[in-house]
Amino acid sequence: MHGKGYIGIVGGLGPYAGLDLVKKIFQRTKADRDQEHLPVMLYSFPGEVPIRTSYLLGRTSQNPGEALGRIMVQLAQSGARIIAMPCNTAHHPRILNVALNALHNYDNSVQFINIIESSIRQIERACRPGSHIGILATVATLETGLYQEELIKYGFTPVILNDKECATVQEAINSPFFGIKKTTPHISNESRAILLNAALRLSEKDVDAILLGCTEIPLAITEKELFGKSIIDATDALAIEVVNAFEPSKLLY
């Protein structure tokens, strides 16, 4: 085993978002040949993890944190010393705390890299203090104030769309006909149009940057800037913090 153990990724939330994080970890690593890349384990077990949004919105009582905790323990048992989970909604404390309790009961020394905190750090690097940050995310992430509270804590002003617009963003992710989770790796015109329109609406509210706060969204929106606003990709922000935690000298920034 690698002297430092491995980077462990809880994937499958959804499957392509897990791959996207691993790809971004590779992209954020200084490496001229195969052997210089960091050791990464991806556990993509989507069938084991109930839908996060349904739990947070009270539509089911089965807490996905239990399955996520089991997967984290499996990663730690297999040698992961740093764990990350590319799903913003699953970072709600009602889910995440259950998972992290299981992990840290097994091994308290495994480091979890939080996607919400990683995004805030990226916003601090990319934006002036006090900036207004538009958020594109699932209804559950927005309704539970996951990003809003953190942004306010760090002196930023969160900006979100109205309920109707947020519901269309959720459709872009989840529609059984054209949603990202259904059509990946292809992205439907409908999903892309909804997300671009949502970004446009946020840009009209005079935000300084737009945060892609759901790991499915950067599968459809890969631009670094839209309508003159910087795009902050939570998955990329997480990749940066993962590489930095594992081997800071290898971080490509």
Place this chain on the structure above:
Amino acid sequence: MHGKGYIGIVGGLGPYAGLDLVKKIFQRTKADRDQEHLPVMLYSFPGEVPIRTSYLLGRTSQNPGEALGRIMVQLAQSGARIIAMPCNTAHHPRILNVALNALHNYDNSVQFINIIESSIRQIERACRPGSHIGILATVATLETGLYQEELIKYGFTPVILNDKECATVQEAINSPFFGIKKTTPHISNESRAILLNAALRLSEKDVDAILLGCTEIPLAITEKELFGKSIIDATDALAIEVVNAFEPSKLLY
């Protein structure tokens, strides 16, 4: 754990080729939502595995099969019941037998899905009996006759380029300036031009199909057809056999 255990992927050979196989497993799976995808573990530990080509061409005595065997055992210990390795060169018996001996000494019931055999099956589905099959691959894969022997065994006629042309294909993969292993996920114009030109040269030899027999090549050549010839992607062929072995009813073909 999933009742059938997991699909285990030996990645890192190179890192993006590992991701490409996982992506193609997802693409070959009938799934309308996250939870319907198959459980996949990817171990991408490139720093542990010496360069396969160097060993086969006698430039080093360190057999990469030892490290690959250790990784396969780790996957089996973590619950993998089916293992695949997206690297054609590593399927040479001098490497693969060492790895599989280690795996099957640990657990004889774990099934290994071979990329060479998977490609032959795909060629049997896609081409008429006796077809002439052009091969794009590393110098080591070609010099050791890995694909040529299998193709002849199944009644096909292998067609390869001359030594100078094969050396340029190796450059497209390995050049420290523009090679796929250096520039992924971006692909340089140089690499793409070399590979397209090599495909053109093969098509001029009246082949019926062209096999991409190195897992880096489909990162640069994503076409299904070039110069009127079908393209057979070994990574996709492997994905098909992996899904078929794990849960045949979920295979999307």
